[in-house]
Amino acid sequence: MATRHLLPLPLIFRRLALNRPLTPLFSSNSTMTSPATKKVLIPIADGTEPMEAVITSDVLRRAGADVTVASVEKNLRVNASFGITLVADALVVDCEGSSFDLISLPGGMVGANRLRDCGVLESIVKKHVEKGGLYAAICAAPAGVLGSWGLLNGLKATCYPSVMDKFPSNVTKMESRVVVDGRVITSRGPGTAIEFALALVEQLYGKDKADEVGGFMVIRPRHGEEYTVNELNSVGWKYDNTPQILVPIANGSEEMEAIIIIDSLRRAKANVMVVSVEEKLQIVARWNTKIVADGLLDEASKLQFDLIVLPGGLPGAEAFSNSEKLVNLLKNQAESNKPYGAICASPAIVLEHHGLLKGKKATAFPPLCEKLTDLSESENRVLVDGNLITSRGPGTAMEFALGIVEKFFGREKALELAKTMVFV
Known part of the structure; x- marks a missing residue:
């Protein structure tokens, strides 16, 4: 018989909080009030890592966010990685006139490259950043997309370990699982996607809401440790x-x-x-x-x-x-x-x-x-x-x-x- 491993229901999650000041978008006592709905854009493409896209949208919707999953392809149907087919809510080209509280980019090497090469998406994200909006990326997307667009200059960020060398020289590379620096949140890969998504919830709605959502999902109390069955x-x-x-x-x-x-x-x-x-x-x-x-x-x-x-x-x-x-x-x-x-x-x-x-x-x-x-x-x-x-x-x-x-x-x-x- 394997060693029994019982863990308490978690109410907290770990993230790296850096010295750069953060401006909360909603009071941390969100469980006591009815938070205003936040609008989130998650673009996807052929080759997107489905875990990263789906976990992020799932967790944010649990928190009450109005999430639009938008395809950068010509069709709503997207052939994500590992033979998984997702159907987007909209096309990215139809989101140009909309405003969002957060734009979050999933990874996947092929998918990240297709996000990077979408001129419409680049324009949407850059205008969003210029207005002071929250933006985020995970896996290959921090270096491959945000870095290549010049949106991480002078900031601390992380990404999938094998593509860390793709960051521009003016980005401070971090090996933390989730990095929050000012208005940008980055993370490492599919295995950190839940932590990443909860960090986004915290930025939008406060820590109480993030703890509430994470606790209900039965998240791990100590991320990164070896799992036990x-x-x-x-x-x-x-x-x-x-x-x-x-x-x-x-x-x-x-x-x-x-x-x-x-x-x-x-x-x-x-x-x-x-x-x-x-x-x-x-x-x-x-x-x-x-x-x-x-x-x-x-x-x-x-x-x-x-x-x-x-x-x-x-x-x-x-x-x-x-x-x-x-x-x-x-x-x-x-x-x-x-x-x-x-x-x-x-x-x-x-x-x-x-x-x-x-x-x-x-x-x-x-x-x-x-x-x-x-x-x-x-x-x-x-x-x-x-x-x-x-x-x-x-x-x-x-x-x-x-x-x-x-x-x-x-x-x-x-x-x-x-x-x-x-x-x-």
């Missing part, structure tokens, strides 16, 4: 050549959980099939992210998988629970002693409801744990019990995905992936 009744997860993994999605699925799982497992070279349980390929997730699935559930029902894993979110989990075809797939998976898993609302709403946790220890989103028959191990962030893996919520999704990688490929491979994503 608690395992009971250890068995090997077998596969031939490449793990075949099914990830269903539905209207109301938690987009952060879904994208982190899909992105991370594809980085690990697993073959991940994303299917919609709706009648259409495109679903609208819990926080209004539009995701296009690879296929419909009918196509998957004829195939065999080494793992079926459910993201959470309501009403997405309820859609899973009401899908007879998906429930039958899960029951066949369990009866065949093949791995299956769920995170957030899905362990309680789907697995428990359909008898798929019988004789198993599991965890779930904290407010839903009362629906579990056995609560004895429910405080674990990630829990493996034989061929079952469960986890708590958006803030544990990366650990959950790495736990799956570890079961298929080993701890060394999982830690290598975690370092590549700057999670540890």
